[in-house]
Amino acid sequence: MLEEIAEAKEKLDQKWEERYKEYQSIENVAAFNSLADETINVLTECYQFLENNKTKNMDKAQLANMLAEVNSHIDNLQITAHNVIKIREDLTEYINKKVLVIMDMQEALIKKAKEEAEKEEEEKEKEITSDDSSNRYDTPKIPPHPVKPVQPVTKEQYFFPKKISTYDETINAIGIDLGTSRCCMAVSRNNKMETVGLENTGERPLPSFVAFDEEDDKCGVVVVDGFLKGKEKYTVFDVKRFIGKEFHDIVPDRSWPFEVIEENGKVKIKTENINGEVLKTPEEISAVLLKYMKEKAKEFQGKDETKTVLTVPAAFSEKQKQATLEAAKLAGWKTIHLLPEPIAASFAYFNNREIPNNSNILLFDLGGGTLDVCLFKIIDQKIEFISKFGDICLGGRDIDNLLIRHFSTILRFRYNININEKIRRKYQLMLECQSIKQNLTVMKKDTLNVETFDSNINGVIEIERSELEELMTDLLQRMKTAINQTLNNANLAPKEIHKILQVGGGCRMPIVKEMLKNMFPNSEHCVEENPDEVVAVGAAIYAYHLATINDEDKNV
8 A cells, every 4th residue: 555655646746747838827827726735635644644553553445545535636636746845835836937937928929019019110210211202292301200119008098086175075975995805995074085994893894705694695704703603605705806707717716615616608606595505696796795885885974875986906807897887786886987996096195195297106006816016107187007917816815825835734744733624724724824914014923823723732833924925935026027027018117117106905014015115216105004995095086076077077
């Protein structure tokens, strides 16, 4: 049996490089990551079983079942490394290298397109200046103009809302940031834009978690707490990562307690309610969150909405935007307008500040599920997109996953605690890692209590901020690559960027701030006190603007 396990492991090793070549997209790499985690868990159980039975009579039936499961993963995945920890390191390195390769390929294609366009422009200019027939005109021959770099973006323009000194209290303007991890809402109130406490405890952000374990749907912290009480099978989250997408574009996450399926060409979420299995669309899930926020807005303001603006990522497709609008319609919102999240953030930041004319602004938005990097120019009260780049697989959740892997490995090998053995342990660790990540933004050290996962073990696992920053090395490199590609697309150097707007909860992390300052030492770095609320505030500002403009002014 030992020889068979060794043979299975050797087979995995031999197929490692071969399997690498088959994954050519970020989406497939994420699926690759999920399968690898399953293989890691099975291999770890085998190794742990062998370790515990070195001097005992081995349970060959149990070992045979493990071997069969390993071989099943060999057929599907065909990868391993020389030990359990190294497989994680190799996989992480591979994923980040693959992402960088894809970005480099995209950058090369854009560069080639620029060069071809510039060459074509030069040839046209030469034709104008060398054509002798131009002598038949009375005007003198015009020398060629310098060739302008071609910017591979569409012209998207937005006008800044007029600054208001006194608000009309009869107008109920509402702005909503429907986030991957958390939602936020702001309203016009008391002559300013004010964020609403969406939780009954007064907490402003609302976790984007929905559950169906009672007759009435519910969302927020009460659902997160249900994880720890065995109610995970009723729960859905991360909907923003797949709303409006085709089924084949959705990458499953091993932390999901639900299943994403395709039914009659539509994406459905298979979860449970009090009566058993149920299928929900992503729009229906998002509608639960939006309906709850609608009720909170009415409760907070005491009146119906006048105008409501709902933000979406700059990289959202038309289908994703339409799906988001459908969710708002299902939730009962009457007047919904969509606005790109980066534009909303800029409206909020410059609402009480002087708008810098003829300036290049780079907005770095590190949210719970995605990274958006947008470069725009401000000219005469108008924002014009120059370049934008998004990474759908890079956000706060990915930093959480680094911590989950870090602690699960230590728990397994130091304390013999298998996180995946009990589903409640898995979600407890997920929540603990989110908390530790947030704590390390203000503290240099934090701890994980081992007793949380096994009441018979009294111990703690310490982690320093510097350790997390080291774990984030590859993610930080991906952030830098996204920024550099955004700059390259616009033919601009870091020294030509006047301001950096830091948006999203991820920008609270000292290492992210340090990275941005090192990349843009001569730029002004702009950070709001609550970077994860700024998008909702900007959306509310725009909603008020829409409620007050005259018909002839509706060219926004």
